[in-house]
Structure formats: C-alpha cells, structure tokens
Amino acid sequence: MKAAIIVFPGSNCDRDIAVSLKKISEIEPLMIWHKETSIPDCDIVVVPGGFSFGDYLRCGSMAANSPIMLDVINKAKKGMPTIGICNGFQILTETGLLPGTLIKNDCLSFLCKTVSIKVENSNTKFSNLYSKSEVIDIPIAHNEGNFFADDDTLNKIKDNDQIVFKYCNNSGKTEKEFNPNGSIENIAGIINKDGNVLGMMPHPERATCQLSQLNDGEKFFNSIAESIL
C-alpha cells in the first residue's frame, strides 16, 4: 500500500505524517512535490499540515492552486481516499472538496495543546476502529482552526452525518467552553458527502506514541490501513 503525501513549499508536518503512516499503518509514503501534475499509483492521498506558501494571502489558498491539486481533486472526486490535516484541511476547503472554511481562532492567537475530541461518526474509512462517542486526546496547533459554515451548509453537513470529530472535555461534553478555537458546533473534523475525503484540525500523527504517553491517534492510522486493504 502506498500513500502520496503532497509537499508544498512551507509544509512542515509532511515528515511527521510519513513516519506515522509507515510505522502504524505500514503504508509506504511517497513524497510528491506540488509542481508535479499527476499523482503516482497509490491508495490514499494526504495533504499534510504546515504553512504552505507561508499562509500568505489566506491559509491554503495558494496551495489549492498548485499544479498537483488538479489531479488531487480529480482523483478525490473519483473516490480516492484523501485526508487533509490542519493546513491540509484548510487547503481541501479551499479546493471545494470539503464544505465550509477555517477562520482565525476566536482567542486570536496560535494555540498548541493536547485537546479532547469526540468521535461523532465512526463509520468512516478513517475512524472505524474508534467507537462512536469515544473521547480521544489529540494535539492541535493552529492559528486558523475555527471552522465556519453558513446555516444551509451546516445543516447539510449535519443531515449527512459529515461531522467526524468534535472538541469536548474529557468526559465527552461538547459545550462551548470546551471549544479551543470557536469552531461552529465544536467541529474539529468533517468528511465529504461521499465519505472519502476527510479534513481535520487536530494532528493524529502527533498521538502515535512518538510523543510520550499520547497514543490515541494509532486507531486513526489503523482504520486507514484496514479500510483501504
């Protein structure tokens, strides 16, 4: 199995996700420079975190227009499993593969900490080894992670069960006070309607025991390994 990891100038979680995919999912990571025009034969596409193009103009907007993205969009529309983490999530919303957008944190500053998130949908390729409503601890690190969508879009997201992760406290309560960045409905991660494109702000690759004691991200990578077998 192979994963294509798209590398933009300014990506900085590309190596981290490659290490986790290899170590946990036993998937061979292929690093693909953004100027390529086609994705090689692979089983999953990963748009990693970082500061593509320095977050200049608007987070993810320039990366969304890199040459490789035409093929990423094309293959995703044909069902290729695709994940965007952090800046990758921002990029995927910019391409239109995922609904909504990510705006500045309501605390108005960058925030790096381990937070609790609740698995709202465990019927996806990326979350099927978690149980529904399971509370997991995963780090976040972002300045623009505040998910926003207009009412219509939000209703559709909810109707289609597209919310995968929500910020919560350690007992699974999803009140506003447990929301680190102001995201609408505490949304931390969503999936597209077809169920093959996931975007999330938390970094599961930082919770695979590479950092001491954090291993709640392992099921994420194992879910991927099982579902794309």
Next chain:
Amino acid sequence: MTLITEDLVEEHGINKEEYSFILKSLKREPSITELGIFSAMWSEHCSYKSSKFWLKQLPTENNNVIQGPGENAGVIDIGDGYAAIFKMESHNHPSFIEPYQGAATGVGGILRDVFTMGARPVALLNSLRFGDTSHEKTKHLLTGVVSGIGGYGNCMGIPTVGGEVEFNSSYNDNILVNAMCVGIAKTDKIFYSKASGVGNSVVYVGSKTGRDGIHGATMASAEFDENSEEKRPTVQVGDPFSEKLLLEACLELMKMDVIIAIQDMGAAGLTSSAVEMAGKGELGIELDLDKVPCREKNMSAYEIMLSESQERMLMIIEPKKEHIAKEVFDKWELDFSVIGKLTNTNKMVINHERMKKAEIVLDILEKGAPSYKRPYSINKYSEEKINNEKLIDKDPISILKDLIGSPNLCSRKWVWEQYDHMVMTDTILIPGGDSAIIRVHGTNKGLSITSDSTPRYCLSDPIEGGKQAVAEAWRNLIAVGSRPIAITDCMNFGNPEKEEIMGQFAGVVKGMIMSCNELDFPVVSGNVSLYNETNGKGINPTPVIGGVGVINNLDIFADHNFKRKDDIIIIIGKTDGHLSQSIYATELLNINTGLPPKVNLAEEKKNGLTIKSLIESSLVDTSHDVSDGGILIALTEMAIKNNIGFEIETDKSNSHRFLFGEDQGRYIVSIKEKNLIKVKKILEENNVIYTIAGVTIDKIIKVNEEKIHIDMIKEIYENWFTRYLSE
C-alpha cells in the same frame, strides 16, 4: 562623494583613536562605504571589543566538544555519529522598538546560525525579560514578542520547547529577547565558514537585499534614549516562509559535495559574512555589488553592504559546481547569484556600478579591531540577615497562594501554548519542566535542553550569580536524568564603559569559569549584548545560560510531575533557609539587600551526580530542582499537572526559611516507598545530605495543619497571564 566629517565618523560609533588607526592603516581617508564597513565590523556587537578579554578566559573544551566559540554555532559530539549544534543570541534592541518583528527575526537569525553548519534545527528556546507588569509598555511588548516568536518558529515547523519569562523594573526600557536553537547533524557532515580556494565563487542565496536593518549592529551597540523609537526603520522584517525554503534548499544542497564554506548573513549582513569567511581562510575577497539581488532600486554600495535583510546566506563554491547549486535554489524559487570570487590578496574589494567603492586589507578589519580591557570594579552587596520580625505573619499556604499567582512564579502556559512545541513529533518532554527533552529522530537517544539565569543574584554578587547561572542550567539537565555536556551563553549587560557594569560582566564571567570547570560544562558558543541602558540606567546583569545534555536511552528519564500517591518525598541537598535575594524576600518583603545563596560546587556536583545515578537505576522517576521560590513552590509545581498533592511537616518556628529559602544545589525527588531503603543507602554512601519531607497524597496540598485543594492553587497558578492581559 560623501565628505567624511568628524560628525559622520562619530555617528558611525567610531571614536577618535579608532578613526586615527583607520587613517594610518589605509594611508588615506576612508570612503563612506569603507566607513560603514568599519563601523559595523568594529561595533561592540560584531567585534566584542569590551568583552573579548574576559570571554577568552572561559573554558571551551571537553571530550565532547567538536567546535567551540568562533563559528556560527558550537558543536558537540552526542555519540553514534551525531552532533548537536547550538547557540543563543540576543535580539534585545530591535524587540523593544518593534516587538513582533524584533523577536521574529531573532528566531530567524539563530535558526540560520544552526542550519548554516549543516544541522537540521530540532528545538528552539527563548529567555524573555520584560519590565514591571505595571509599566505602560509591558503588555504591548509581551504580546508582541510572544506572537513574533511563535509566528516565526511555528511557520518554520521547528518546535519551541522551553525558555523563561521574567518581569522586573530594570527591564522597563530595555527588554531582553534571547533565542536559542539546537540542531542535529551527522558528525561527518558539518559545514564551516572558513573560505578556501583562490578563484572559487562567492555565491549569494536566499531573499533579496533591501534597505531594512541598515546599521542594526551599530544600533545594538549603543544606549537608548527617548528618541530610540525613531530607529524603527533599522529593525529588520522577517519572512519565515523564505527561511523555511532557505533551510530546505541548504540542507538539500549540503547532501551533495558542493559547498566549501557557508555562513549566514546576520548582524552587519554581507559585510561581516564576507569579511569573516575570507578572513578565516586568510584569503582576499572581491565582490561585484551589481550582482547582488536587490529588492529596491538605486541602492548604494553602502546600503547593500550594511543591509540586514533577513533569510540570506553566503557560500563558497567551485565554479564548475555552480550549476548544481543553482538547480537546487531554482527549485525552491530562491535567489541565487555569483557575486564575487576569492583572491589571494588578503583584501576585501567592493565594486559597484563600475567603480571601486572599498578596498581594505582584511587584517585591519579583523586583527586590527579594537579590544579594550575596560576599567572595572566588582561590587557586591554587604551581608545582611533577614530577622525573624521581618518575616510575614501569614501561614505558609497563604504565602504559597500569593507567590504561585505572582508574575514571576505563575505558569507560563499562556506563553508556550502559542508556540508549536510538538511539531516534528520528537518532543518527549514539553515546556513547563526543568528541561525539555527532544529525541534524536529515528533513534532512542535524547537531548535535554534548558535556558536559565537569575539576574537578581548577579546584581547582588556578580561572581556568585555567574556561578549560579551555570550551576542551575546543569541542575536542570540533571533533574531529567541526562548527562550535561556544554553550554551556550547570552550575556546581557548595561554600558561597559561604566566601571560598575564592566565589573558585573567580569565578576559574572569569573563565576561562570568556576562552575564550567568544576562541572566539566564548557562554553561552545554565545553572544554578548551590551549597552542595555536607557538614559543612563542599566538592566540587571543577565547572563542567560543555555545548557544541552544527552540521554542515551529514552526509556529512562525523569520529569517533575508527581506520578503516584503514597510516594516518599525527599529533599536532596542542604537546606539552611537562605532568604536574602529570594523571591520571598524581594517580592513579598520588598527587601532587596543582602547576598544571594552561595553555590558550593563540590556539593553541587556530588548531589547532581547522585540524582543522575538514582534516575538511571530507575529508583527515581520524579525529580525537580529547587530554584526560584524554594521548596514549597517546587513541590507545588510537582503536584499540579497530575493532580497529586503532598503532605509535609516542618519545624514551625522556622517554616518560612525552610519552605521559601533558596539554598542552592538542591532537588526534590519522590520515590516508591519500597525503594526507600535502597535510595537512602545510595544517598548515604555518597555523603549526600537529605531530608525526608513527607508523602504524596490525593489532590490536597498540606503543610503541617494548613491545607488547600490543588484545584484552587491551579486556578491561581494557571490564569495569571489571562487575567493580567484582560485588565
């Protein structure tokens, strides 16, 4: 032609004697470009003219040191073919004028110092000092500096894993922003700045040159006055995105056999990098400034030579390999330009617009640079005991509440949560402890890293303060179970032309030398920032020490958080209850007189090495050094993270001295009860003084009869910054 007047020379920070040396050496009047070059190279910042005499005396070698001071950064061998490359540098003056950009470019500069040597940066730390919390500028400076540091490091994808923040009125008009970077390289793939090979190409890579930061080095070498804010245009503007590209491009090229020498363009820009590279190689250098990529039109030779635009590097490459390098920089869309060549003339020749703008023998700039043994007088306070009647009439828990919620002892979480401290996924110990631990990627080996200083100790007794700064860094590394290897220092002082300030510098260095020697903990790199004065008032002497240690097996280390109930709490080291210069005395009693606690280096070493062996033999997994605030503060810091409290008994007639004294060379450990006999035996065999102080319990902090729930303490401890900034 610009006329070189006396005023112009003075504006360039060159004094009369220095100028007459220039006239004698050149045998003519300098051009304006040459004057600018002398000004930058002979500034305090670049020439270390006031500090060199003292710095030369610091120990710089041990079995692990590969490269000591004199390169872009220091290099130590950490085993298995790996080297750690590190340095700390100040960006004080710019950060006061423009906090976001000043701090950001401070981070950018120190990163380049490390990756220019072939290392991938793996950790950033920063020591920050601001004025009194009631000073009108403090909030603005604090928020600006913290977001500037985060803005740069986060974008680069390098974790910021530690540091310190202090508030003190001596920094009201001169804040300190000291940034440290640690990188890792293979020992056989280290790059140096010494140029070689007459005829080889001098290559400029990175961002374009603009008019920003002209004379930054000179600004950093002068006192401030009320007009300092007018210097804002001399502050550089950072572009972390370009630096990230520069990092990746340099590391990519370094894998190929192309670069002969490389140096970043930091303070004094193209001038210092060209002079230093050619000077080290004992060669000459000829530059054609028309080839320098410029951001603005009509830049003069003077401006190009003195610009401190960021994210630029100078490399020496064989002409036949230029195309290989160009291809890499083209990929990363960075400027690449051959701007000159190495010569055998020992001269620096600058051409611009078909005219020779400068021609200086390099020896005049480097070996001819002034070096002063300035008059000094090492003054320390007189001894003064704090009598019992002066102590506060409150119980220890009430005092704990006051102290743990005070600006200098409260949690720094608000700061470090704005820094990405986990990217690269090798952060084993996150900020908030004694040292951060970073795994050497792909191995089970770790680096422990810390930065520390206690300026009030240095002010009251420079020699003891210097000793203490080094000893505390060593202690922080020991507390996590690592082997301390070497340090970098960032020496922040006032105006060295004053005997008293020069005495502070000399005293601190003398103290540092004692600790470095005794603890086998040499200095491998560093930076000096003098003239931290405004309207004649200097900062507290602040030698910030950045320490690096090694853990060979990451399965075994310690951190400061209590892990279990019913552990036995042991204080290692002798507690005399020294209150003078403690936080208790200075912040609660407002007593600033008296001498700081003494560091007994023999005890220090014995206690530390014993702690290290206890951790290595898995008898201790929880350890914390006792520093600012004393025992009760240290215990509380150990309790908060995992909600495990403690119960201790003290001699009530002496409890304040025992709980809040700042005697040196001490640690607190907590151990499983079943290991008590073994631990006691080891402590006794090593003649280590210890006190069994109490036990860990559930969620309550209890001192004699008084107690408080951890949640209440946590609320006070963790929310000071938010409350302060929303006021």
